[in-house]
Amino acid sequence: MGGMHNLFTLLTLLSLITSVTHACFLTAKWNLYVISNIEDNIVAHIKSGDDDLGNHTIPFNGNYKWSFCDRIDGRTLFYGYFWWGTKFTSLALFDDELRGPCALNKESGQHCYWLVRPGGFYVSAYNRTFANNYWTFKKHWDE
DSSP states (O other): OHHHHHHHHHHHHHHHHHHHHTOOSSSOEEEEEEEEOSSSOEEEEEEESSOEEEEEEEOTTOEEEEEEEOOTTSOOOEEEEEEETTEEEEEEEESHHHHHHHTTOOTTOEEEEEEEETTEEEEESSOOOGGGSOOEEEEOOBO
16 A cells, blocks of 8 residues: 555656646657748647647747647647638648657757748758758648
């Protein structure tokens, strides 16, 4: 009985510590960024199965950032819906497929950067200028 009580106490303390520090218990903490390289405002609606982050207006060279703990089963999914004038598109911003390209930069934690350009959507593990070839094209704007 004493061993079970000690285990319960330890798990409770770890849970409280991770809640207070916004750390993740047993999984990676991810930071995702959507950066607009469009000279007009764009609107982004970001959501997952658990969280609806709502609509966000992102100005030229502005960004929207959020953080989350990866699911223990590795099946985290965040989806984005984007509007730019009369154009619209939707795409997965984080899933099992995107974990690989986003996990390349482990020196500074788990980061995933999305660059929104007139030609479409690009993803990278690094926040570098577009000319540096760190970006992978993912999708065009829908017409």
